[in-house]
Amino acid sequence: MLFNSLHFLLFLPVVLGAYAMLRHRGQNRMLLIASYVFYGWWDERFLFLIALSTVVDYWCGLTIGRGRLTGRQRLVASSWLALSALCFVTINWSAVRLGGPEGIGVDWSTLIDPLGGWALCGALGLVAIANLFHGLVSRLDEDRRRKIGLCTSIVVNLTVLGVFKYFNFFVGSAEDALQGLGFDAQLLRLDIVLPVGISFYTFQTMCYTIDVYRGKLPPTARFLDFALYVAYFPQLVAGPIERPNELLPRLQNPRHFELAQIQRGLYLILLGLFKKVAIADGVAASVYSIYNSTGTVGGLDVAAATLLFCVQVYCDFSGYSDIARGVSKLLGIDLVTNFRAPFFSRSPAEFWQRWHISLSTWLRDYLFMPLVFLDPRRRIYLALMITMLVGGLWHGASWNFVLWGGFHGLLLVVHAVYRDRWPAPDPRAVRRWRVVAGIALFFAINWYSFLLFRAGSFAQIFDFTTALATGAGGMHLSMKLPALSAMLGIPLLLGLDLLEYATGDALAYRRVPAWARGALYAFLIFVIIMGTGNEPTEFIYFQF
């Protein structure tokens, strides 16, 4: 279900209404059902993967933290996985037709999906093995038991991610490499659909078991609380990636509501819709007209389309994060800030403290720090590079994302070397023109990195870079013009980001008089309404 769809417009009030009428435990159960409905709206089969991830990490967390699960905990987790396999992948719901003269019609010949049957067998096998070995594992010494729990979680999560996201990519790359060496290779490819947001919830569940292993938090005993932590719908498909020590307590404890929180939530939803509907969707066709053209493209077109892509991807992704945070605030649950005026960064290090903060901090804590830990001096640059390459690959199963990650890794290494020699001056002593120049310079470098991010192939990267460097293809602008909503929205967004950057406060807009806030909200609503005529595009980060 998309945040900017009519379905969500109906879904949210129903959820909020039910939420307001229930007590804490009932709220959590209802939120879990709502989250499964929200995610299953795309394809109910995806829910099995969520259930698998939930059960495995719940089991592993308790194995690591407490050494064993109670019989009831095992029963609930086992039933959840088996029922999920039965309901979400074994039964083919399209064989059930509602309405018509018979009321409910069932096409019995297609009701059971054969592949789903195998998934059900697999799930039952997994449940049997887990229960069979549970006693054995719980009797192991603590260190081995904890390692087994952690390894199981990491292996299962990365296997799921690898199969669904990267298998065809690596097979395709291997084929290309073999063909390059003169072999006629035709390797097995899987006919699979990439589940929406798989990278987000895989990272989120993995960090739970890692944190339990590190002793940063106790394992969650209540299965439904943990299932809600994994599937919590506002941030499920495109983040922010929440840390268990932040989100779990908020889910486990009763929520308190304040008017300010509701106001802030509504503003964030408004701002997110403004970014997505008015701006991101408003420039999407312009970017598409250049990046999806097979003809000769001139330097000016590449420059303009890449600039607009920076705007598109920022508005698309931060817009989603804003709506996610806003919806969650209406539920009384705070989510982390994911963007803080990133295009006002003066260095790559600052950029990653402002852009997709939940991912960059995840990579820092769970990849970069362990890599650096053993030998900080020698490993820091290598660790930076590896972290950014993995970060690039996280974005998508394509070499251009790896290149993008490598480019940012290189920028971070160069910046780190530079800062080793010339430490940063006191920010208060830096003159304003140097700040502006720094922002402009880094934006120009970063702008090129978005060409790597958006390009469809290495050939396009080469052609577009050549066009930029030499002006080949002419300097006329043939790109489709952005929609009016985007042309009106971009200056306003720039102003809002500038206000946040200058004051260092995301709530700075609330300090203005009531009439000015009214004018701001009215203009945002006006531009959003104007943007409803733009062709909606799926959120870019859903594919990650």
Place this chain on the structure above:
Amino acid sequence: MNLLSSSTSNFDRSPPSPVQRAVVVVLWTLLFLVVIDVAVGRLFAAPPAGVEPGPLQRRFAAGRSVEGKLARMVRETDESSAPMAAAGWYGSRRDQPTRAEHPGGLFVAAYGMSTSFRVCYAMQELEPTLTLRLVGGPNAPLSHSYDGYLKDRTRHDADVVLLGVSAWALAGLESMTQMLIHFDAPAPYTYPVYRISDGELVATTPLVQSLEELRRAMGDPERWEAFRRQLAEHDAYYDELVFRGGPLDESTLVRLLRRGWGQRQKRRQLAQVHDANGYRSDSTVGPVARAIIRSFAETVRADGRLPIVILFHEKGFDDHLYTLLAPTLREHEIPFLSTHELAPASDHDSFMPDGHFTAEVDKRIAREVLAVISSAH
């Protein structure tokens, strides 16, 4: 007693509560929305009749209801009506030749839309002795071109009959008028909806078939209601919210919302016909288009003329029309040309900002059409 202090305390007000502050902001927001609505409506008001609206005026009027737009476009006479109101009706292009104007020269009757006519003009540039008879309408779907051809076939003695099929407009086979499928900037002309019944093409003819009839229907509530009901029944793009007018047409925000809604409904309907992989096999558009092409070729040949079909692939359509229709064209040995090989739909250099092919591409296609004619002759 300190009078001053006492007096001040009488006028002391406690600071507004959070709820009061929120209400004040909401009221300001509503007030500014009204201001924006009125101000934009005034600033970009529709120009007087006969004056071409600017892009922003057109943009803010795009969400006016179909009835509202028609009321502005269609006036008492053809002359006082907007030029777009007269476009596309059969017979709206006057002074069309009925026989070859140059002795020994080729006479081509073409049915289609502006894209195909631009190619015809390019053919004439390359072959000055060519005589052209052009029947069509803006963004005309195949059903309109075919209907125009049927109405026109006995009124000329052209050697070649050219049918232009637009990939983009093919979805219009499910519509009866451009008023609905292109409600943003509608041309009100109408055309039949075809379906296949027992293997035969069956047409549902619109109740309104000329600008004059439209004018009369608009002045007669009963006739108008009958026409509206027919559209609701037979036009897949009919939507009550988009069609019905009313006082809310005067609100800028309502117009913008209606445009968004209309675009959404249109996209949903188009998605039933075409997706990124091509025309959907479960849509009726493919079978109807193939049946029209077959019928067109049979009647043209029965009249002793040469049928030619041009498949125009606009941006975003790759070779989809070719994939859909080429097997039928080959099976029935109908000479045809597909633009996807001459000007790939993914090459933005092939197109002008308004979506038409560039003059250079038009000429390239024209050259090929002339070659096809000469080899078929």
